[in-house]
Structures are given as structure tokens and as C-alpha cells.
Amino acid sequence: MKIAIVGGGFYGTFLAHHLGPKHEVTLFEQSKELMNRSAIFNQSRLHAGFHYPRCLRTIAQTNEGYPRFVAEFGAFLRDIPRNVYAIRRDGKSRFAELKKNLAPYPTRFRETTAPAALKNPEEYEAFLEVDEKLILLDRLRAHLVAGLKATVVTGAEAIEIHSTTGAVKFRDGTVRKFDRVINATFTNPNLGLPIESGFHFAYELAAMVCLDSASGGESAITIIDGEYVSLYPNYEGQDTLSSVRFTPFVRPTNRMELEDAWRRRDQIAKDEKVQEKILEDGRRYLELDSVKNAHLWIAPKVKLRENFQSGAPSEVRSSGKVISVFCGKLDSVYSVLDQVRGLLGEPKA
Numbered sequence: 314m315k316i317a318i319v320g321g322g323f324y325g326t327f328l329a330h331h332l333g334p335k336h337e338v339t340l341f342e343q344s345k346e347l348m349n350r351s352a353i354f355n356q357s358r359l360h361a362g363f364h365y366p367r368c369l370r371t372i373a374q375t376n377e378g379y380p381r382f383v384a385e386f387g388a389f390l391r392d393i394p395r396n397v398y399a400i401r402r403d404g405k406s407r408f409a410e411l412k413k414n415l416a417p418y419p420t421r422f423r424e425t426t427a428p429a430a431l432k433n434p435e436e437y438e439a440f441l442e443v444d445e446k447l448i449l450l451d452r453l454r455a456h457l458v459a460g461l462k463a464t465v466v467t468g469a470e471a472i473e474i475h476s477t478t479g480a481v482k483f484r485d486g487t488v489r490k491f492d493r494v495i496n497a498t499f500t501n502p503n504l505g506l507p508i509e510s511g512f513h514f515a516y517e518l519a520a521m522v523c524l525d526s527a528s529g530g531e532s533a534i535t536i537i538d539g540e541y542v543s544l545y546p547n548y549e550g551q552d553t554l555s556s557v558r559f560t561p562f563v564r565p566t567n568r569m570e571l572e573d574a575w576r577r578r579d580q581i582a583k584d585e586k587v588q589e590k591i592l593e594d595g596r597r598y599l600e601l602d603s604v605k606n607a608h609l610w611i612a613p614k615v616k617l618r619e620n621f622q623s624g625a626p627s628e629v630r631s632s633g634k635v636i637s638v639f640c641g642k643l644d645s646v647y648s649v650l651d652q653v654r655g656l657l658g659e660p661k662a
């Protein structure tokens with residue numbers, strides 16, 4: 314089958330990697346290289362559902378994807394010696410609820426003591442040592458790109474996708490036709506879908522502070538569930554500090570505004586003092602006195618409106634020749650792969 318994949322982030326590149334050997338796949342990316350937005354500027358966390366204790370879909374997708382991700386990409390994962398989830402007493406989830414929601418999946422946590430870097434441990438209901446992993450995204454990107462059995466076209470922005478004909482029109486005016494078109498753009502999954510099948514989104518420009526912290530990349534703390542912060546090692550040997558309050562620093566009302574803010578991201582972040590706000594928020598909960606080499610990672614983010622605060626599930630919708638992928642967590646990509654294979658008439662892996 315002649316398949317176009319539009320969008321060369323993690324989802325598009327992964328799908329090209331899996332579909333390429335069987336089909337004639339062309340991967341179109343609007344920028345100059347693959348995996349250079351949310352695919353790389355994220356918290357590099359292989360999720361196991363703990364981050365979204367109230368969203369059963371996200372828990373199911375990440376728990377089903379986790380072992381498959383480990384089996385396929387184990388060489389690009391690293392264990393984190395001490396990875397603690399801290400459950401706030403004033404948060405939106407209780408430990409009992411979390412245990413109930415995670416009960417159907419292999420237990421990957423044990424109760425532990427408060428990490429030294431956490432301030433005011435009495436404000437927490439429980440501390441869980443959790444078996445998540447760090448994804449070495451730079452190496453994973455190199456591996457995926459090197460192994461692609463697909464034609465890659467960069468600098469190709471799709472501006473129209475026709476679900477009945479499979480035609481894709483690009484910014485430079487060219488039009489190409491395919492048997493199937495997979496939209497993996499993350500920020501524009503309604504391209505090619507009729508209005509009635511479209512997704513309803515909330516858009517964000519998201520920032521995290523990368524820093525050298527006292528833990529030296531050896532420990533992670535995630536405070537749940539509400540407007541708190543998390544500190545997680547990243548693949549560059551630093552940590553990322555993320556704040557539920559200040560990480561989303563622009564909330565555009567539509568995709569054009571999002572793309573405009575993305576182009577001006579560094580200036581907006583500077584004007585809004587985003588780095589200072591995230592660090593200040595971090596210091597409310599964590600000992601972060603010895604912060605060095607701090608800088609921002611910024612990425613565009615799109616969330617489904619229906620579970621915008623509690624979850625980040627993936628979803629697939631199709632119409633005619635178009636299959637549109639809404640990208641959730643990185644390990645949820647297997648739920649998408651299975652659904653895409655089903656729509657292409659292929660057996661499950």
C-alpha cells in the first residue's frame with residue numbers, strides 16, 4: 314500500500330519504522346529534521362500510569378505499552394536509582410484510589426520514605442518508589458532514523474489532506490496521492506478529518522527548566538495530584554523541572570496562534586520570566602539551592618479537552634483514506650500502532 318505519514322515526531326517516525334518494511338511509506342516533515350519538537354523536548358519519562366492516577370485510559374495505554382517499549386527499545390532506556398512519587402494530602406487523588414486504578418497492572422511500586430530533597434514531608438499521604446525509566450531520546454531518535462525503510466521528505470508542510478482521494482497538498486503547491494494518509498502532526502490532527510469527526514483541543518506552549526541538581530540525575534521526584542512540580546533526569550545528564558502551574562506558559566486559542574507563539578517562544582519565555590517562575594514554584598516543594606546551568610526546553614503541546622487536566626491518552630480516528638492519530642504518552646504509541654494496523658487490514662503484532 315502507498316502510505317503517506319504526515320508529521321515526523323516520535324509517533325510519525327515510529328509508525329514509519331513499523332509500516333515501512335511492508336508498505337511503500339513516505340514520511341513528510343515540515344521542518345528540516347525528524348523528532349525536533351515535543352518528541353525530544355519532553356520529560357523523557359517511560360510512563361507506568363502513576364502520573365495520571367485519575368485517567369483509566371492513560372493508565373491502560375501506558376501499562377500496555379510499557380513492556381512492549383522495554384522489549385523493543387530497552388537499549389535506549391535507563392533505570393533511575395530512586396524514582397519517588399509523593400502523594401499530597403491536599404491533592405486530587407488519594408493513595409487508595411491510585412492503588413485501585415493501578416491494580417489490574419503489574420505492580421511496579423513499593424512504599425518508601427520521603428526523599429531528602431522534599432520539603433515538609435508531613436504534607437504527604439504516601440511515598441512510592443516507582444519503576445519508570447528514563448528514555449534516552451537522542452539515541453532513540455538516531456536509532457529510528459537510521460533504521461527507516463521509508464522515504465523521508467523534510468521541509469514539506471501539508472496544508473490539505475483529502476479523505477476521499479488520499480491527496481495531500483503541500484505548502485509549495487505540489488499535490489501527491491496515496492492509498493492511505495496517516496496524520497501524525499500532534500498539533501493539527503483535524504487536518505483531513507470532517508468537522509463532525511474532529512478532535513476538540515486545548516493548546517499550550519510548555520516549558521521545563523533543565524538544570525544540574527543536587528541529585529546529579531540519580532533521583533526523580535514527582536508530586537501528585539494537582540498543581541505541583543516534578544523533577545526527572547533527562548537524557549543530557551541534567552534534570553528537568555516541570556511545574557503544573559507554570560510549564561504551560563502560553564495558552565493559544567487555535568493552531569495558528571500556537572505556531573506563531575512557537576516561532577517567538579524564546580522571547581515570550583524571557584518576557585514572561587518563565588524560568589524564574591518554574592524555579593520559584595519548584596523551591597516551594599523541593600530543596601533546589603544548588604541549581605546550576607539552568608535553561609529552558611520548550612515544546613508545543615495539545616491536549617484533548619475532555620480530559621485536559623487529568624490524562625493524556627492517545628486516540629485514533631479515521632475517515633475515508635485518512636487515519637488521524639492524536640498522540641498521548643510515548644509508550645501509548647503501541648495502542649496507536651495496533652489500531653492503525655487494524656485499519657490497514659493487518660493482523661496485530
Ligand SMILES: Cc1cc2nc3c(=O)[nH]c(=O)nc-3n(C[C@H](O)[C@H](O)[C@H](O)COP(=O)(O)OP(=O)(O)OC[C@H]3O[C@@H](n4cnc5c(N)ncnc54)[C@H](O)[C@@H]3O)c2cc1C
Binds near residue numbers: 613643
Ligand atoms: C513538556 C512536555 C513534557 C512531556 N513529558 C513526557 C514524558 O515524560 N513522557 C511521555 O511519554 N510523554 C511526554 N510528553 C508527551 C509527548 O512528548 C508527546 O505526546 C509526543 O511527543 C507527541 O507526539 P510526537 O512526538 O509525534 O509530536 P511532535 O514532536 O510534535 O511531532 C509532530 C511533528 O509533526 C510535524 N508537523 C506538524 N504539522 C505538520 C504539517 N502540516 N505537515 C508536516 N509536518 C507537520 C511537526 O513539525 C513535528 O515534527 C511531554 C510533552 C511535553 C510538551
